[in-house]
Amino acid sequence: MTTDWKAAHQSVRALAAWKPANALTGHGRPVGGSGLAADFERLAVPEQGRFVDGAQA
16 A cells, blocks of 8 residues: 555566566556566556545545
8 A cells, every 4th residue: 555656666666676477466466577567657556546646535
């Protein structure tokens, strides 16, 4: 759970540098290879909601 999507993307890039075969995060779908780091905005960041753009309800 995060509200800091920039920091989350940096973490994903750091993990991707280890070249894991898969990422199983405990939430969402498993992602293979470099897919999550390469397409982070589309796969991980919600378009709207409570924790997007710093807005918290």
